[in-house]
Every structure is written in C-alpha cells, then in structure tokens.
Amino acid sequence: MLPLPDAAARDYDVVRRVIGFISGNAKAQPSLDTIAGHVGMEPMALQRLFTRWAGLTPKTFLQAVTLDHAKRLLDESASVLDAAIETGLSGPARLHDLFVTHEAMTPGAYKARGAGLTVRWGAHQTPFGTAVVFVTERGLAGVAFADRDVGEVLDDYHCRWPEAAFVEDAAATAPVAARVFDPARWAADRPLRIVLIGTDFEVRVWERLLTIPFGRAATYSDVAAGIGRPSASRAVGAAVGRNPISFVVPCHRVLGKGGDLTGYRWGLTRKRAMLGWETGLAARS
DNA sequence: AGGGCCCATCGCA
DNA sequence: TGCGATGGGCCCT
Incomplete structure (x- = not known):
C-alpha cells in the first residue's frame, strides 16, 4: 500500500x-x-x-533540455570530469552531491544471486515519482521507479537476486529515500553507504559513473575510455542500463556523443527531468 | 543473439 | 550544409 x-x-x-x-x-x-x-x-x-x-x-x-544545451554540457563537463576523477569520491568535487562510499559484491554475489542477503524494501514518493528503495545490511542496494505498479519493480529485483530474502520494511527504507532525494540533506552527515552487485565489468562501469559530478554529463564512450575499454561503449550502454541504484549511481548523466539522450531504463522523460532538475539546482548554488 | 554506441557513407533537400 | 537512414565493427551477457 x-x-x-x-x-x-x-x-x-x-x-x-x-x-x-x-x-x-x-x-x-x-x-x-x-x-x-x-x-x-x-x-x-x-x-x-x-x-x-x-x-x-x-x-x-x-x-x-534541448540538444544544444546537452552538447554544451558535455563540452563543459569534459574538463571537470578529469578533475573529479583525480579527487575521487570523497573530494570537494562532490560539492552539491551525495557523498557515497561504495562496496562491490562481485563476482561472487553475482554467482550467488543474492544468497544470504536480506533485502528490505519500501515504496516512497520522490521528486521523480514513486521509487522503490532496497537496502541491505551492507548498504543501499537498489533504487527503481514504479510508474504504474510496484509489483513490476519487485519482480525485476527478484530476478536479479533470486536467492535473497525480500522483506517489506518501509520504516527501514524511508530515511534513506528521504535523504537521497533531498539535496538539503546531502553531505550533511556520514557518507551514504551503497553496495554494488553485478559482474566485474558492470561494477567498474557503475563506479565510474559515481565520478561524474552533479550537474555534469559524460558520454558512453567517455565511460568506456575511463575504464580502459575504449571500444566497449556499446557494452557500457548495456551496463549503464542495468544500474540497480538509479539516481544515486547517476546513470542519467550519460549521454550519446552527439548530445542525444539515447535511452533511459525508466523513460527518457525521467532522464530529462533529472538533468533539468540538476541544472536548476546547480545554477542556484 | 542482441543491446541506452559510434563512425563512415550516401541520398536527398 | 544538414539531417535521416543504413551498414559494419565492437564488446559484454
């Protein structure tokens, strides 16, 4: 309910x-x-x-939200991105953004398909619609959007981690949801702990996404080059699309090389909304 | 097999 | 020029 x-x-x-x-x-x-x-x-x-x-x-x-702006955003971001990678996840480049510490469960967890994991989930209202949030003992593991029916999202995550135990526990997820989607609470206290569950390649892609600063963008080929697989941009696209912790792992900040939004798991409209929202917030400073 | 890609080419205004 | 459409290469599940 x-x-x-x-x-x-x-x-x-x-x-x-x-x-x-x-x-x-x-x-x-x-x-x-x-x-x-x-x-x-x-x-x-x-x-x-x-x-x-x-x-x-x-x-x-x-x-x-126009193509022109996306191109300019990519241009401006190119230089900033290098600096962001230098300072890593905890440096001052994360100003205005969530501070995140991550831990990877790979590839054992991928093979284990979530065995031994207890996943607590809850549905919450956010500035981008209804989101289902999944947390484990090791940290935030999933954020997904539900346009119609929360059940579809649950099925999806059941398929990802079929051996995990799922428990509805909105009381446990509510504070996480509140914090993730409220910029006023970012960086206010301890870093948010997240856990990345995927293949080796996927985890490397997702880690890379975490280095794209708030309000900026990178291309799929940037990300590919960044993980040392310069010709794997297409595979990067697939991995980005499988990002389990949307918004927190900012897959919405990855665009096509020409500035096209190309795709988004949760709908291009939502990707546009996130990019525009970040632009507005960054401009407010 | 088949992607949230990318590049080169071509054809058409 | 510019903008679709097409084809081939690429690399991970």
Whole structure:
C-alpha cells in the first residue's frame, strides 16, 4: 500500500506531462500559455510549480533540455570530469552531491544471486515519482521507479537476486529515500553507504559513473575510455542500463556523443527531468 | 543473439 | 550544409 502522494509527487506528475509535451513539440517552441493549457493549469500556477520543483521556469527548463544545451554540457563537463576523477569520491568535487562510499559484491554475489542477503524494501514518493528503495545490511542496494505498479519493480529485483530474502520494511527504507532525494540533506552527515552487485565489468562501469559530478554529463564512450575499454561503449550502454541504484549511481548523466539522450531504463522523460532538475539546482548554488 | 554506441557513407533537400 | 537512414565493427551477457 502506498502512502498518499505528497506535494513533490504531485508536482512530478505535472512536470512529467510538461516535459513530455515539450519534447514532443520541441520544434514548435511552445509558449508558457500553450504548455499550461495542455496540462490544464493557469500559466502562473505552472510557473510557480516549476520554480518550486526545479528552481527553473518552464521556459528556462525548456532550454536546458534541448540538444544544444546537452552538447554544451558535455563540452563543459569534459574538463571537470578529469578533475573529479583525480579527487575521487570523497573530494570537494562532490560539492552539491551525495557523498557515497561504495562496496562491490562481485563476482561472487553475482554467482550467488543474492544468497544470504536480506533485502528490505519500501515504496516512497520522490521528486521523480514513486521509487522503490532496497537496502541491505551492507548498504543501499537498489533504487527503481514504479510508474504504474510496484509489483513490476519487485519482480525485476527478484530476478536479479533470486536467492535473497525480500522483506517489506518501509520504516527501514524511508530515511534513506528521504535523504537521497533531498539535496538539503546531502553531505550533511556520514557518507551514504551503497553496495554494488553485478559482474566485474558492470561494477567498474557503475563506479565510474559515481565520478561524474552533479550537474555534469559524460558520454558512453567517455565511460568506456575511463575504464580502459575504449571500444566497449556499446557494452557500457548495456551496463549503464542495468544500474540497480538509479539516481544515486547517476546513470542519467550519460549521454550519446552527439548530445542525444539515447535511452533511459525508466523513460527518457525521467532522464530529462533529472538533468533539468540538476541544472536548476546547480545554477542556484 | 542482441543491446541506452559510434563512425563512415550516401541520398536527398 | 544538414539531417535521416543504413551498414559494419565492437564488446559484454
């Protein structure tokens, strides 16, 4: 049973529709009035909602989500990325971002398929819709989005770790969810512990994603080069798509080389939402 | 076999 | 020029 949607979740529903509309009519550059009309809101109300959600007006958000902007973001990020990798996960480059310490369960855990693991899960409202959060004794193990039905997400994770014991325990996951999706709580206390369960290759890709700073982006081939497999960008794409801890392991910050968003496990609209949200937050500083 | 890729080429306005 | 469409190579499950 889901908790009642809070303000953030209701906001996301509007945001989702707006982004869908904008990207479907990108060429037409729809005005605020047009957009508001499409979602059945007053323009001013929509404007306030967006500003509350992302710190951006819909107009600015629209610009932040275009191909041009994505290309520029990639250009600007290229230099920053090197510095971020130097300082690693705990350095000051993580300003504005979650501090994360990670541990890998590989490849034994992959083979063991979660045997001996107790996974506690709960569904929570977030700025990007309903998320199912999975935690283990060793740390946060999964974040997944459920557009319709939490059951689909559970099936998915059951398949990943078929030998693990799953226990619904929203009381255990609620604080993690609250912290992960609330920038005000980032870096406020101890680093967030996460555990990466996957093949050797996958874990290396996911670790690499953790070095992409907040509000920036990298390409699939950047990531491939970064793990010493410069020609494996396609395999990187597949591994990125299997990232079990979405948002926390920022797979939404990986774009095609030309600035295309290419794909996202939880829907391109959500990827756009995350990128735009980060842009707004980074600009606010 | 088949991907959340990438590059080169080609054809068409 | 620019923008699709196509084909071949690539490398991990």
